[in-house]
Amino acid sequence: MKIVMMARNPNLYSHLRLKEAAEARGHELDIVNTLRCYMNIASRRPEVYYNGEKLPKYDVVIPRIGASVTFYGLAVLRQFEMMGVYPLNESVAIGRSRDKLRSMQLLARDGIGLPVTTFAHDPKQTEEVLSLAGGAPLVVKLLEGTQGIGVVLADSDRSAKSVIEAFRGAGVNILVQEFIKEAGGTDIRALVVGGKVIAAMQRTGADDEFRSNLHRGGSAKAIRISPEERATAIRSAKTLGLNVCGVDMLRSNHGPVVMEVNSSPGLEGVEKATGIDVAGKIIEHIEARAKAGKTKTKGKG
Ligand code: ADP
Ligand code: MG
Numbered sequence: 001m002k003i004v005m006m007a008r009n010p011n012l013y014s015h016l017r018l019k020e021a022a023e024a025r026g027h028e029l030d031i032v033n034t035l036r037c038y039m040n041i042a043s044r045r046p047e048v049y050y051n052g053e054k055l056p057k058y059d060v061v062i063p064r065i066g067a068s069v070t071f072y073g074l075a076v077l078r079q080f081e082m083m084g085v086y087p088l089n090e091s092v093a094i095g096r097s098r099d100k101l102r103s104m105q106l107l108a109r110d111g112i113g114l115p116v117t118t119f120a121h122d123p124k125q126t127e128e129v130l131s132l133a134g135g136a137p138l139v140v141k142l143l144e145g146t147q148g149i150g151v152v153l154a155d156s157d158r159s160a161k162s163v164i165e166a167f168r169g170a171g172v173n174i175l176v177q178e179f180i181k182e183a184g185g186t187d188i189r190a191l192v193v194g195g196k197v198i199a200a201m202q203r204t205g206a207d208d209e210f211r212s213n214l215h216r217g218g219s220a221k222a223i224r225i226s227p228e229e230r231a232t233a234i235r236s237a238k239t240l241g242l243n244v245c246g247v248d249m250l251r252s253n254h255g256p257v258v259m260e261v262n263s264s265p266g267l268e269g270v271e272k273a274t275g276i277d278v279a280g281k282i283i284e285h286i287e288a289r290a291k292a293g294k295t296k297t298k299g300k301g
Pocket of ligand 2: 147148213248260
């Protein structure tokens with residue numbers, strides 16, 4: 001197969017591993033810098049250009065769209081979809097996962113366990129939002145944050161109020177969440193590929209840190225997850241329509257709760273912690289599923 005990967009940095013561990021795994025199985029994989037792709041939105045013959053040339057016909061596109069380039073990246077991905085290229089994850093599904101509020105609303109609709117989460121626009125409702133979420137301690141987070149940046153733990157209602165006001169003053173959207181204290185600065189990431197959990201790790205934050213992100217100094221180890229956690233991860237992937245994703249859960253007193261679903265999960269942490277060839281499993285999934293034009297939405301919606 002001819003595969004194109006949209007990625008800004010071809011030398012990232014995840015990107016190198018996917019290329020290696022594809023080539024080891026006899027496929028061709030080209031990496032294109034998402035931001036250097038440009039397109040011709042002509043009717044009935046969508047095309048993508050790169051470095052002065054029209055890109056050849058690919059069978060599969062692997063989107064690795066960084067959070068900071070979501071808008072442009074999804075436009076390029078939609079263009080590939082309109083050309084009939086099979087996307088590892090569809091643009092619509094990635095769009096759902098990038099917005100924490102939108103994804104939580106979809107997960108809630110399907111009855112998936114979530115931390116109590118509140119959202120409001122009007123600053124006059126700050127008090128109500130705090131009490132709806134159960135009062136301090138509370139977690140305040142940016143709707144489109146990533147790598148733990150923009151996630152704040154407020155110990156008292158007073159500090160929660162100032163954090164909310166500060167974020168609001170900066171003109172960004174936030175949600176307010178019950179703090180799952182019993183998780184103890186630890187979360188679980190389950191890697192779902194093609195409707196199955198193929199690897200799971202537990203991440204623990206550095207000392208004195210409630211955020212377990214590896215980018216914030218957290219450490220990872222392989223774990224066995226419970227059948228309930230497995231089912232929650234698989235259902236979350238299905239609800240958002242993602243073929244490949246990392247489902248992040250906390251172990252709460254009332255069972256697993258989903259914090260977010262990542263549509264471009266990093267491979268380094270999980271492969272090193274578990275010894276599982278995640279890149280190989282992703283390519284095998286593509287081999288089993290990829291068919292030209294077989295996207296549900298073809299970039300619609
Ligand atoms: P990001 O997209 O920046 O990774 P997350 O929502 O995943 O944001 O939060 C980052 C980390 O903060 C999580 O991995 C988890 O360790 C911790 N965290 C987030 N929300 C909560 C919560 N409601 N209760 C306890 N810990 C949380
Ligand atoms: Mg996270």
